[in-house]
Amino acid sequence: MTGRDRAARVHFGVLAGLALILFGFAAWLEPSFIAPATQRDLSLHAFELALLALPMTCIIVSGGIDLSVGSICALAAVVMGLLHEAGAPIWAACIAAIGAGAVTGALNGAFIAALRVHPLIVTLATMAAFRGLAEGLSRARPISGFPPEFTRLGEGYSLGLPIPILALAIISLAAGLALSRTSWGCWMYAIGSNERGARYAGLPVDRIKIALYACSGTAAALAGIVFAARRNTAKADIGSGLELEVITAVVLGGTSIFGGRGSIAGTLLGVLIIHETRELVSWHWHHDELILLVTGTILVASVLLNNLASRRAD
Amino acid sequence: MRTPPANGPDSPGIPPLALRRMLAASRRQFVTAAVLLFTLVAVSIANPAFLSGQNLRDLLVQSAPVVIVGCGMTLVILIGEIDISVGSLLGLLAALMGVLASPQRLGLPIPLVIAGVLVAGAAIGLLNGLLVTRGRVPSIIATLGMLTVLRGVTELVMGGEWITNLPPSLRWFGTGSSLGFPFSLWVAAAVAMAIFALARFAPLGIRILAIGGNPDAAAIARISVPRTKLLVFALVGLLTGVAAVIAVPQQSVIESGIGAGFELVVVTAVVVGGTSIRGGYGGVVGTILAALLLGSIRTTLVFLDLGESAVYWERAIQGAFILVAVLADHLASRPGPDDSLAGARA
Numbered sequence: 001m002t003g004r005d006r007a008a009r010v011h012f013g014v015l016a017g018l019a020l021i022l023f024g025f026a027a028w029l030e031p032s033f034i035a036p037a038t039q040r041d042l043s044l045h046a047f048e049l050a051l052l053a054l055p056m057t058c059i060i061v062s063g064g065i066d067l068s069v070g071s072i073c074a075l076a077a078v079v080m081g082l083l084h085e086a087g088a089p090i091w092a093a094c095i096a097a098i099g100a101g102a103v104t105g106a107l108n109g110a111f112i113a114a115l116r117v118h119p120l121i122v123t124l125a126t127m128a129a130f131r132g133l134a135e136g137l138s139r140a141r142p143i144s145g146f147p148p149e150f151t152r153l154g155e156g157y158s159l160g161l162p163i164p165i166l167a168l169a170i171i172s173l174a175a176g177l178a179l180s181r182t183s184w185g186c187w188m189y190a191i192g193s194n195e196r197g198a199r200y201a202g203l204p205v206d207r208i209k210i211a212l213y214a215c216s217g218t219a220a221a222l223a224g225i226v227f228a229a230r231r232n233t234a235k236a237d238i239g240s241g242l243e244l245e246v247i248t249a250v251v252l253g254g255t256s257i258f259g260g261r262g263s264i265a266g267t268l269l270g271v272l273i274i275h276e277t278r279e280l281v282s283w284h285w286h287h288d289e290l291i292l293l294v295t296g297t298i299l300v301a302s303v304l305l306n307n308l309a310s311r312r313a314d
Numbered sequence: 315m316r317t318p319p320a321n322g323p324d325s326p327g328i329p330p331l332a333l334r335r336m337l338a339a340s341r342r343q344f345v346t347a348a349v350l351l352f353t354l355v356a357v358s359i360a361n362p363a364f365l366s367g368q369n370l371r372d373l374l375v376q377s378a379p380v381v382i383v384g385c386g387m388t389l390v391i392l393i394g395e396i397d398i399s400v401g402s403l404l405g406l407l408a409a410l411m412g413v414l415a416s417p418q419r420l421g422l423p424i425p426l427v428i429a430g431v432l433v434a435g436a437a438i439g440l441l442n443g444l445l446v447t448r449g450r451v452p453s454i455i456a457t458l459g460m461l462t463v464l465r466g467v468t469e470l471v472m473g474g475e476w477i478t479n480l481p482p483s484l485r486w487f488g489t490g491s492s493l494g495f496p497f498s499l500w501v502a503a504a505v506a507m508a509i510f511a512l513a514r515f516a517p518l519g520i521r522i523l524a525i526g527g528n529p530d531a532a533a534i535a536r537i538s539v540p541r542t543k544l545l546v547f548a549l550v551g552l553l554t555g556v557a558a559v560i561a562v563p564q565q566s567v568i569e570s571g572i573g574a575g576f577e578l579v580v581v582t583a584v585v586v587g588g589t590s591i592r593g594g595y596g597g598v599v600g601t602i603l604a605a606l607l608l609g610s611i612r613t614t615l616v617f618l619d620l621g622e623s624a625v626y627w628e629r630a631i632q633g634a635f636i637l638v639a640v641l642a643d644h645l646a647s648r649p650g651p652d653d654s655l656a657g658a659r660a
Contacts, residue, residue, distance in 0.1 A: 117640050118591045120396075120454075124582060125640070129633025136627040244458060257452050292466030300459035303451045 008261060011254040011306050015269045022273060026280050033283050044155060046275040047164040048223040052246045054175040055216035057267040060250055063192040063259030066216045067123040068108060069246060071130035073224030073239030076101045078134040080225055081143030081234030090150045098221045104130055105217015109210030134236040142235040154230030164226050176264035192259025248299050249274050342588025343600040345642060350607045357614050364617045371496060377609035378502040379557040384583045384601040385509035386550030391584050393546050394526040394593030395446060395453035400554050400580055402464035403438055404573030407431050407558035409468045412477030412568040415484050424483050432555040439551015440544065447540035472570040480563060488563030498560035505556060510598045522546060526593030582632065583608055586639050608632055
């Protein structure tokens with residue numbers, strides 16, 4: 001076992017311990033909070049964060065970053081809302097919006113891969129551009145009046161679980177398998193560890209990057225639509241700041257911001273900790289500002305602890 | 315992989331990489347200046363009212379905070395790091411200023427208020443720097459964490475309320491004039507010139523460029539990398555304090571949302587101004603031009619009289635500007651072999 005594997009396991013163990021302590025604390029503080037019915041209802045709030053964290057993990061593992069996901073959420077929701085307002089059937093509008101998400105994501109990928117521009121710059125630009133597009137198209141007004149079969153998508157239940165969470169479980173499994181068990185996943189680690197080496201080894205680096213950012217855009221569009229369904233409103237300010245929350249969850253989950261290291265399981269644990277902390281704080285203290293304080297502290301502290309642990313392991 | 319000059323030292327061979335990079339940076343500054351000039355001339359022709367002194371003054375005053383923090387951010391990015399906590403820091407310092415100055419809260423004398431804001435800004439910048447150098451936390455992660463934490467502290471301090479009654483002597487820092495120009499413009503100009511001189515002529519500026527270009531080589535050359543980074547992070551914190559002193563009193567109300575998204579405008583200005591996000595080359599002049607350009611978009615949209623919905627496109631145009639800048643840069647120069655395969659490292 002190499003030092004890196006060891007450090008990753010230590011980090012995963014620390015996170016799992018943190019999650020257990022969190023649940024124990026919650027059980028002591030608010031027994032009603034950890035009741036299955038409560039947890040099931042609250043799990044809906046984690047959907048967008050978790051869904052976006054999956055492709056973000058793959059992107060960061062391959063050495064990139066995507067700041068534009070929150071803006072793509074808004075753009076997709078606005079596209080869907082405007083099409084529905086113009087008389088298109090709701091499902092056609094959804095498919096068009098998801099298509100828009102895939103195209104905008106692929107555009108990110110194309111800029112990054114073909115022009116070899118740093119992903120931080122490209123997605124910083126498209127973060128502004130896509131949000132601006134959503135504001136311009138909708139004139140920043142809320143769009144509502146969706147049919148009930150659509151809003152059910154956001155909060156309906158099936159098999160005893162919320163529909164978005166069922167979908168999330170399937171997508172997470174697929175993403176986890178793709179990253180850890182397929183050659184594509186292997187290539188992502190290779191690109192993240194040493195892009196030049198990956199190119200010399202003949203890997204289709206550009207194609208993988210475009211595909212990754214297109215996946216991220218598609219997931220963002222889906223998240224935007226589900227969010228709009230839950231609120232029964234599509235507005236251009238959906239998902240602002242979401243990109244930073246997503247990156248926080250991914251990094252908390254042990255993915256190296258420099259690429260080459262990370263896992264879907266770690267990310268899901270990171271999402272779980274952030275989600276439960278957030279919900280517990282607003283359940284017990286009704287203080288949203290405390291959530292920010294705690295989330296940021298957990299992020300920095302986990303990386304600091306991780307550094308200390310890996311220094312020991314070396 | 316540069317070819318040596320063919321016929322001795324005087325022949326025009328391919329310039330070394332460092333020189334090519336410097337030329338690339340100054341070309342981007344030139345392009346930014348040209349676009350800014352073109353925008354201003356075009357709008358002035360379309361609507362001469364744009365050139366009124368009042369309008370130009372408003373435009374400059376609005377851009378002043380981006381210019382001030384952008385100068386510090388240029389140094390941070392030049393050294394190969396990034397600080398995305400400046401927006402939240404601005405919000406926190408606004409809250410601090412309100413709490414210190416408001417007669418209902420502490421009501422301290424104005425010099426103490428300003429000193430407090432500046433010291434707090436520098437201290438939090440220093441904390442960022444310590445996390446990066448001592449804690450070995452990547453700067454984008456450390457400042458992402460600080461972005462979240464500082465916003466939370468701000469909301470705790472404000473407690474969901476607004477601070478409205480700033481003393482008039484404090485409001486003067488935002489709205490007052492001296493020698494015919496708004497005070498905030500004097501401050502912005504002074505900061506811009508100081509940081510320009512620092513980056514171009516002072517040993518610190520050379521050290522920053524050296525570390526950004528190659529931290530290992532800089533360390534071998536006996537440059538104290540951690541100390542320089544600490545200094546730069548503290549400086550950007552201090553400048554955020556300066557921006558808070560001139561920007562916050564412009565409004566009569568302090569609320570907890572001040573500064574949200576400010577970090578992105580500042581980073582955008584630095585990048586559009588031609589500073590490499592990987593560090594090592596770029597400069598303050600481009601950042602200042604780009605800050606003015608980004609600041610003029612909204613005013614331009616208003617004065618072009620495209621109808622009331624035009625201002626909703628402001629952000630789309632901002633984003634398009636960066637993409638066009640990047641695209642133009644790519645088309646104008648094939649990157650050298652050293653750049654083309656470089657890994658993506660923030």
